[in-house]
Amino acid sequence: MSQERTLTDLFTERAGQAGVAVIAVGSADEAAEQTVALCRERRVRRAVLWDAPDVALIQERLRAAGVEILDPRARFETLAAAEIGITGTEAGVAETGSLVLSTAPGRPQAVSLLPPVHLALLRADQIVADPAALLDRRGPLPSALVLITGPSRSADIGLVPVLGAHGPTEVIVLLIASPMA
Amino acid sequence: MREVALFVTCLVDQLYPQVGEAAARVLGRAGCAVAFPRAQTCCGQAAFNNGFQEEARTLARHFLEVFADAPAIVAPSGSCADMVRGWYPRLFADAPGLSGLARSVASRTYELSEYLVRVLGATDLGARFPATVAYHPSCHGLRGLGLLEEPLSLLRAVRDLRLVGLPDAEQCCGFGGFFSIKYAALSGAMLSAKIDTIEASGAEVVTATDVSCLMHISGGLSRRGSRVRAVHLAEILAES
Amino acid sequence: MPDCAPRIDMLRNIERALRDESLQRQMAKAMPASRRARAEAAAELPEWESLRSAAAEIKDHVLANLEEYLARLESRVSALGGIVHRAADAAEARAIITGLARSHGALRIVKSKSMTTEEIRLNPALEAIGARVVETDLGEYIAQLAGERPSHLIAPVIHKPTEEISDLFARKLGTPRYERPEDLARVAREVLRAEFAAAEMGITGVNFAIAETGTLVIVENEGNARLTTARPRVHVAVMGIEKVLPGLADLGVFLRILARSGTGQRASAYVSLLTGPRRPGETDGPEALHLVILDGGRRRLLADEAMREALRCIRCGACQNECPVYRHAGGHAYGSVYAGPIGAVLTPAYEGLERARDLPFASTLCRACAGVCPVKVDLPGMLVELRSRAVRAGLAPWRDRMLVGAWTFFTRSPARFALGGALGRLAQRLLARGGRIERLPPPLAGWTAHRCAPVLAPRPFRSMWRGPRGGRG
Numbered sequence: 001m002s003q004e005r006t007l008t009d010l011f012t013e014r015a016g017q018a019g020v021a022v023i024a025v026g027s028a029d030e031a032a033e034q035t036v037a038l039c040r041e042r043r044v045r046r047a048v049l050w051d052a053p054d055v056a057l058i059q060e061r062l063r064a065a066g067v068e069i070l071d072p073r074a075r076f077e078t079l080a081a082a083e084i085g086i087t088g089t090e091a092g093v094a095e096t097g098s099l100v101l102s103t104a105p106g107r108p109q110a111v112s113l114l115p116p117v118h119l120a121l122l123r124a125d126q127i128v129a130d131p132a133a134l135l136d137r138r139g140p141l142p143s144a145l146v147l148i149t150g151p152s153r154s155a156d157i158g159l160v161p162v163l164g165a166h167g168p169t170e171v172i173v174l175l176i177a178s179p180m181a
Numbered sequence: 182m183r184e185v186a187l188f189v190t191c192l193v194d195q196l197y198p199q200v201g202e203a204a205a206r207v208l209g210r211a212g213c214a215v216a217f218p219r220a221q222t223c224c225g226q227a228a229f230n231n232g233f234q235e236e237a238r239t240l241a242r243h244f245l246e247v248f249a250d251a252p253a254i255v256a257p258s259g260s261c262a263d264m265v266r267g268w269y270p271r272l273f274a275d276a277p278g279l280s281g282l283a284r285s286v287a288s289r290t291y292e293l294s295e296y297l298v299r300v301l302g303a304t305d306l307g308a309r310f311p312a313t314v315a316y317h318p319s320c321h322g323l324r325g326l327g328l329l330e331e332p333l334s335l336l337r338a339v340r341d342l343r344l345v346g347l348p349d350a351e352q353c354c355g356f357g358g359f360f361s362i363k364y365a366a367l368s369g370a371m372l373s374a375k376i377d378t379i380e381a382s383g384a385e386v387v388t389a390t391d392v393s394c395l396m397h398i399s400g401g402l403s404r405r406g407s408r409v410r411a412v413h414l415a416e417i418l419a420e421s
Numbered sequence: 422m423p424d425c426a427p428r429i430d431m432l433r434n435i436e437r438a439l440r441d442e443s444l445q446r447q448m449a450k451a452m453p454a455s456r457r458a459r460a461e462a463a464a465e466l467p468e469w470e471s472l473r474s475a476a477a478e479i480k481d482h483v484l485a486n487l488e489e490y491l492a493r494l495e496s497r498v499s500a501l502g503g504i505v506h507r508a509a510d511a512a513e514a515r516a517i518i519t520g521l522a523r524s525h526g527a528l529r530i531v532k533s534k535s536m537t538t539e540e541i542r543l544n545p546a547l548e549a550i551g552a553r554v555v556e557t558d559l560g561e562y563i564a565q566l567a568g569e570r571p572s573h574l575i576a577p578v579i580h581k582p583t584e585e586i587s588d589l590f591a592r593k594l595g596t597p598r599y600e601r602p603e604d605l606a607r608v609a610r611e612v613l614r615a616e617f618a619a620a621e622m623g624i625t626g627v628n629f630a631i632a633e634t635g636t637l638v639i640v641e642n643e644g645n646a647r648l649t650t651a652r653p654r655v656h657v658a659v660m661g662i663e664k665v666l667p668g669l670a671d672l673g674v675f676l677r678i679l680a681r682s683g684t685g686q687r688a689s690a691y692v693s694l695l696t697g698p699r700r701p702g703e704t705d706g707p708e709a710l711h712l713v714i715l716d717g718g719r720r721r722l723l724a725d726e727a728m729r730e731a732l733r734c735i736r737c738g739a740c741q742n743e744c745p746v747y748r749h750a751g752g753h754a755y756g757s758v759y760a761g762p763i764g765a766v767l768t769p770a771y772e773g774l775e776r777a778r779d780l781p782f783a784s785t786l787c788r789a790c791a792g793v794c795p796v797k798v799d800l801p802g803m804l805v806e807l808r809s810r811a812v813r814a815g816l817a818p819w820r821d822r823m824l825v826g827a828w829t830f831f832t833r834s835p836a837r838f839a840l841g842g843a844l845g846r847l848a849q850r851l852l853a854r855g856g857r858i859e860r861l862p863p864p865l866a867g868w869t870a871h872r873c874a875p876v877l878a879p880r881p882f883r884s885m886w887r888g889p890r891g892g893r894g
Contacts, residue, residue: 014687017687018686018688018690072704073704074704076618076652076705077618080614093688097687097688098688103705103706104702104703105700105701105702105703105704108651108703108705108706109647109651109705109706110651110704113644113647113648113651130673130677131673131676131677131692132673132674132676132677134673135669135670135672135673135676136669136670136673138669141634141636141694141696142696142700143695143696143697143698143699143700143703143706144650144651144693144694144695144696144706145693146647146691146692147688147694148690149686149687149690149691149692150690152642152643152690152691153642153643153690154559154560154606154642154643155576155642155684156558156559156560156563156576156577156578157559157560157563157578157583157602157606158583158586158602159451159454159455159576159579160583160602162602162603162606164607164610165606165610165642165643165644165645166557166610166613166614166643166644166647167643167644167647167691168644191832194838194842194882195842195845195877195878195881195882196876196878197878198878198880198881198882198885199878201885201886202882202885205886214889215889217882217886217889219835219883219886220834220835221835222832222833222834222838223838225832227825227828228825228828229805230786230805231808231812231817231821231825232781232782232805232807232808232809232810232811232812232821233817233821233825234812236826236828236829240829240832240833243834320785320786320788321786321788324789325788349453351789352745353745353785353787353789355745355785356785357784357785357786357787358785359821359824359825360782360783360784360785360786361868362864362865363782363820363867364432364435365867365868365871366435366439366870366871367435367746367749367750367783368785368871369870369872370439370749371745371746371749371785372872374745396875397872399873399875400857400868400872400873400874400875401871401872401873403857403872404871404873
């Protein structure tokens with residue numbers, strides 16, 4: 001358990017350094033509340049969420065708050081109109097502060113890629129030490145498994161870092177404390 | 182008493198004999214009996230680095246003959262010591278008569294500061310050098326022989342010497358043997374960057390383990406009319 | 422074809438680069454920053470050196486069993502529903518890919534950064550069949566707009582100052598003259614989003630291909646490779662034969678060293694592990710996946726024992742960032758796709774030593790590259806080897822033969838050495854003033870164009886030596 005706490009701290013530090021806003025929450029309910037607040041701050045009118053049980057509660061609350069929910073199976077161009085994309089995660093990587101996402105029906109890459117803001121739910125007990133630890137114990141692979149470390153970026157012009165080169169400008173992680181902790 | 186054969190290197194012999202004198206004095210002060218095998222000439226590095234391996238082998242064969250029986254071979258040059266240690270065994274890998282000798286001579290060859298610190302365990306040789314000094318780690322000493330702490334610890338022990346850091350110290354001065362003639366302008370641009378950092382360091386003297394780099398740096402300093410002097414590490418250690 | 426291409430005149434290219442003030446300013450700013458970033462990222466991992474060794478060992482193991490791993494990769498990719506194509510050379514690879522564009526009726530093409538497609542000169546071939554090909558990596562997009570080749574493995578327009586890019590956008594895209602990189606990047610994002618939306622085929626490189634799972638791994642920061650592989654209905658991935666890794670566990674090692682070596686990041690923003698085409702019920706990812714595996718001179722390199730380990734290269738760019746020659750010469754001076762120390766090794770291997778004879782000589786052999794290479798390629802050792810091959814092949818210029826010949830003549834025995842010294846002392850009476858030489862005649866004139874030459878001492882060391890000494894303790 002103490003090791004888990006260390007990994008959580010390291011993840012939070014490293015993800016922060018990669019430009020991710022990590023917000024610790026105590027429960028799924030709190031995560032949903034936070035999401036509604038974050039969307040309100042950003043005046044989000046349209047959101048797209050993974051079709052997944054872990055974000056179902058968020059979807060319900062957002063809809064109740066008047067946010068239009070787009071179907072994640074919609075066309076690329078439609079999804080590009082969403083102001084936030086909300087996903088679960090399969091794992092977090094402490095050494096690099098990375099999120100690990102798997103595609104599946106109803107969970108296309110577009111959700112974490114097209115909108116300017118990507119919000120991901122992560123449970124503390126999903127965090128592993130480093131990329132090697134993630135890959136060593138891997139089962140069957142999805143059509144796309146993506147490690148995401150911070151927002152989309154480029155330093156191609158004048159070596160000046162620019163965010164949102166093609167993907168999101170902002171990545172937010174709602175880190176849910178594990179039930180054990 | 183340790184017996185040491187001094188390989189002064191061709192450049193020291195013809196251009197900077199005072200560096201050979203200083204190296205001999207320093208080794209003597211450290212308790213060595215110093216010999217100078219007169220038949221020595223050049224290790225062949227310049228030809229080797231320029232792709233002329235047959236010519237390099239000719240010179241290397243001569244070196245092996247001259248130093249075959251020396252208990253330890255010490256050179257005031259990281260790049261020549263690295264040539265003997267790093268490349269001779271490979272140059273003669275397929276020569277049945279010489280491969281063993283090449284490996285054995287290679288294992289007995291040292292750069293001066295390396296021999297003083299690593300083999301003799303000596304850092305304070307009683308030198309006094311009242312000046313502000315910057316150290317340029319020559320590439321082959323630094324990355325070939327892994328020398329950095331050795332020369333620095335020797336310099337730190339010199340009385341009245343103020344050691345200053347050199348920005349981007351590990352950057353090559355641009356010499357590179359025949360490279361400095363073939364790609365003279367590029368070599369000059371690298372030299373110019375090195376001289377900028379030397380002047381910015383506030384040093385009165387720049388030192389190194391190799392006269393080849395110092396020859397290059399000194400040529401750049403004097404072309405620029407700089408007051409900074411280029412002095413070999415052995416010369417500093419020999420001052421008292 | 423490559424064998425009859427004209428010789429790369431590196432000396433002339435370098436001299437042009439040295440006169441290019443904006444290039445010099447840009448490189449002076451960019452290179453030290455890149456070096457520092459790498460050094461800090463490497464220092465953060467205590468096991469850095471053992472990771473390098475592990476990575477080198479994995480690559481060597483793959484190279485020793487290459488055909489087996491390629492066969493396994495091919496069968497895994499095929500089992501997943503992908504189609505594998507083997508290309509012996511650039512022409513074959515171009516023919517395969519243009520054929521795919523035709524047969525899929527996919528002439529709107531987006532590309533993400535790929536050195537291998539640069540190597541096979543893919544874009545002109547696609548344009549020749551009427552395809553519209555758009556590079557989507559920001560740097561590559563800029564290079565494409567400028568009609569240039571990328572000058573760095575991971576930072577394609579590192580040589581270009583922002584003002585120049587601003588001018589380029591104004592000229593080609595009709596934008597206002599934006600000064601801030603973020604404004605220029607936003608323009609490119611908007612233009613390229615439209616390209617993605619219309620694209621029918623996406624072409625990418627491959628950083629690693631996992632034999633065990635048939636997974637293609639693409640590492641990037643911008644997200645354009647994700648878009649290139651997620652949106653168009655056809656994905657064509659192009660890789661050299663050396664990109665294959667045995668299993669996922671091996672990938673872990675490389676993911677830990679690649680970004681740290683390249684950009685100094687702990688991880689690149691996106692690492693995509695793509696395993697087969699789109700699956701039932703999914704709404705993005707390609708319907709058709711093609712993997713083109715290129716030889717292009719690599720098997721010849723593999724058979725060359727002294728040079729083989731160059732195939733370990735993972736294209737991180739660390740050797741370029743570290744190289745003082747690259748810093749001053751810029752990538753374009755190397756006259757081909759791969760620049761810097763690794764370019765000086767790969768270009769002779771892929772395009773012939775005759776054409777690329779200058780490249781291995783354009784180095785001081787300072788070995789900075791060897792110290793940072795994450796897969797421990799002995800770049801300086803290979804440069805030395807290539808130099809020796811050039812000399813043996815009679816490719817050394819007359820001046821080198823003369824200088825080395827004279828040097829060897831005068832150093833092969835002590836008597837000749839003394840004679841050479843004496844002749845030199847005579848000659849320098851005409852040249853030396855005040856303890857130095859300001860101007861030397863050809864072929865040494867280059868030296869004194871940039872620095873003073875030293876004078877021979879009045880007497881050599883050997884004539885000053887008074888016999889054994891020392892031992893006072």
